[in-house]
Amino acid sequence: MAAQKINEGLEHLAKAEKYLKTGFLKWKPDYDSAASEYGKAAVAFKNAKQFEQAKDACLREAVAHENNRALFHAAKAYEQAGMMLKEMQKLPEAVQLIEKASMMYLENGTPDTAAMALERAGKLIENVDPEKAVQLYQQTANVFENEERLRQAVELLGKASRLLVRGRRFDEAALSIQKEKNIYKEIENYPTCYKTIAQVLVHLHRSDYVAAERCVRESYSIPGFSGSEDCAALEQLLEGYDQQDQDQVSEVCNSPLFKYMDNDYAKLGLSLVVPGGGIKKKSAAPQAKSEGATAPATEEDEDEYAGGLC
Numbered sequence: 001m002a003a004q005k006i007n008e009g010l011e012h013l014a015k016a017e018k019y020l021k022t023g024f025l026k027w028k029p030d031y032d033s034a035a036s037e038y039g040k041a042a043v044a045f046k047n048a049k050q051f052e053q054a055k056d057a058c059l060r061e062a063v064a065h066e067n068n069r070a071l072f073h074a075a076k077a078y079e080q081a082g083m084m085l086k087e088m089q090k091l092p093e094a095v096q097l098i099e100k101a102s103m104m105y106l107e108n109g110t111p112d113t114a115a116m117a118l119e120r121a122g123k124l125i126e127n128v129d130p131e132k133a134v135q136l137y138q139q140t141a142n143v144f145e146n147e148e149r150l151r152q153a154v155e156l157l158g159k160a161s162r163l164l165v166r167g168r169r170f171d172e173a174a175l176s177i178q179k180e181k182n183i184y185k186e187i188e189n190y191p192t193c194y195k196t197i198a199q200v201l202v203h204l205h206r207s208d209y210v211a212a213e214r215c216v217r218e219s220y221s222i223p224g225f226s227g228s229e230d231c232a233a234l235e236q237l238l239e240g241y242d243q244q245d246q247d248q249v250s251e252v253c254n255s256p257l258f259k260y261m262d263n264d265y266a267k268l269g270l271s272l273v274v275p276g277g278g279i280k281k282k283s284a285a286p287q288a289k290s291e292g293a294t295a296p297a298t299e300e301d302e303d304e305y306a307g308g309l310c
Helices: 002-020 031-047 051-067 071-087 091-108 111-125 130-146 150-166 170-186 194-205 209-219 229-242 246-253 263-270 281-309
Strands: none
Touching (some): 051 071, 091 130, 130 170, 170 194, 246 263
16 A cells, blocks of 8 residues: 555656646746645655655645745645654754744735644644744744734743743743733733732742732732732732741642642742741741740659658
8 A cells, every 4th residue: 555655656746747847839837737746746655654755745846836926835835844744753844844834824914824833833842842832832922913813822922931931931931921911901801810820939939029029019900809819829928938938838839729720830839939948937836835844844853853852
């Protein structure tokens, strides 16, 4: 079956080459017909799992479409070539071709398709090169934002923010989350106060208490924030952090409100340490009580021995 598909692909390549040839009676290459044959060859090679040949056929198809000024179809062919590279586990090269395709989609006036291609590239590279994935997600968000599709834009920004936190790039993460909050306010999606929690945790990991406190103060302008569970928890968190009370901070960060956030933010809460290592206020009182209870017992023992000696 594979051999049959390979032969089929080779036949389509041969036909494509014929369409590109010129002669005395044929002055211009037939790019449209050649592109069609290259596309058929790519499908045949793909079915035979000959991904290298399939990729090459896709690239030839893309060039033929470009020569024919069919940008959308050229972009599709470049994207398909990228997917063949993905099958070959050549992810950085795959992403390069998909990025090229997205630029052509934009040039063609189809930004939605460009954004979907960029997001697909981000997903491909996320586990291999998170920094590149952040860049791709931010690019995608910009495309959606330019098209005034703010809900899609903020979703992609959220992906970028989580990757930045995972990579402990807290300065960039703080800016990214702030941009998310601004867009949520713009679309009046107010039940997103947890973004304030995420941003406060990021600022505290940056050891910037002032910025964390400012985030909470600014959030009072969000309808429903004042008096909410989020507000009370953050006030308690900041108080504990300011007083270097690790017990209070840990208690807040171990609450369901924090533990059931996105995993990357929940980990920030669980790993938060107050400056100086914290003081254990709760353990100090029982210790003093215990020492106080021991002293009278010693005095009683001394009195008992004293009576016995008499």
